[in-house]
Amino acid sequence: MKWRLMAMDAIEASQVCYCLDDFNLKDVSVSIPKGKMTSIVGPNGSGKSTFLKVVSQLVRCQSGDLRINNQPLQCFKKKEFAQTVTMLPQSKDSVPDVTVKEFIAFGRAPYQHQFQFRSSGADEEAIMWAMEATGTSKFQDKMYYALSGGEQQRVRIAMALAQKTEILLLDEPTTYLDISHQIELMEMLRHINERYQITIVMVLHDLHQATVYSDYMIAMKSGAIAQTGVPKHVLTAQFLKEVYRIDATVRFEDGFPIIIPVKYTKEALSV
Ligand SMILES: Nc1ncnc2c1ncn2[C@@H]1O[C@H](COP(=O)(O)OP(=O)(O)OP(=O)(O)O)[C@@H](O)[C@H]1O
Structure with a gap:
């Protein structure tokens, strides 16, 4: 391009x-x-x-x-x-031993001096905003490891958002x-x-x-x-063929794509 x-x-x-x-x-x-x-x-x-x-x-x-x-x-x-720019990599298994709020506060690192973490009003505001935007305020005092995978993922996104x-x-x-x-x-x-x-x-x-x-x-x-x-x-079907090397049909219903691999279509029809 x-x-x-x-x-x-x-x-x-x-x-x-x-x-x-x-x-x-x-x-x-x-x-x-x-x-x-x-x-x-x-x-x-x-x-x-x-x-x-x-x-x-x-x-x-x-x-x-x-x-x-x-x-x-x-x-x-x-x-x-x-x-x-914030980058949230794929989630890894290591689980930090901190509360949800402490975990989200890691997102404020770019706003801290190198060797001292002193929470400012702006940090607190960003953390509260990130929790509100992700619906994670309710478990802010819980330990991060005690959350379900889905809840942890929301908290990870809250940490990323707190980076503002x-x-x-x-x-x-x-x-x-x-x-x-x-x-x-x-x-x-x-x-x-x-x-x-x-x-x-x-x-x-x-x-x-x-x-x-x-x-x-x-x-x-x-x-x-x-x-x-x-x-x-x-x-499109052509896209699926070129990028994923699969034969499939694609159609849209109410804006939602329906992808049907051709092989499975034939098998389903022969049952
Ligand atoms: N640190 C590394 N050293 C050597 N090769 C690497 C390294 N990281 C990734 N690769 C290789 O680069 C290629 C692209 O990897 P990448 O993780 O970017 O792919 P991806 O499209 O994100 O894949 P997936 O959908 O499986 O996560 C892969 O073949 C991988 O083995």
Whole structure:
């Protein structure tokens, strides 16, 4: 894609390359709209998490240009970047021995002096706001480990929100959640996006959720951008064939996609 400058883009990547032992992000050029919900989809190992790591500066790309709010990544001071972009990686099993409120307070780290944590009025306000936005106030004094997986995920998002950034990067936020908690979480994210205009970029595997809950979709394949656009336009039988190598039909009912793999259709018909 040709390099373009748009005031409405929160993240702009131009010909970004990042090489690992057996894997390369290849010439990734993509623009992510400001204040919208964007999903990154694609097969396992296609580079979705790696791309988020590059954008969040967890790793440094070897070449290419990356801009946040039209400012080159290398021009950000560390603290300024941490006050602009939050990255919530895939949830890991380690469970800290702290209360929910203490856990959420970790999100305030970019606003602290290096060797002393002194909670300010702004910290308290941000923590209260994050708990309110995620509906986690009610268990603020509970131990984090004593919450269910779904509740812990809400608290993790509250911690990310407490960082008070305008861009939120979420790597597979619905993993390990049952269907009702997945929907609850996605509804919460949509509410946060609409109410506070926070740009949300999330790696998702569920194409239904990605279609229903995002304004823009980026599909990756083998370390490169395969397709971008409005989800309902991206999600076609041709797309599933090219990106996921599956034969399937796609139709929409009340805005919800219904994906039926062709093989299963035939099997179902023959029963
Ligand atoms: N630290 C690393 N060192 C070497 N290779 C890595 C490293 N991290 C990731 N990879 C490789 O890079 C490729 C892309 O990984 P990445 O996690 O970005 O994919 P993904 O699209 O997020 O996958 P998934 O959907 O399975 O989470 C994979 O083949 C992976 O093995």
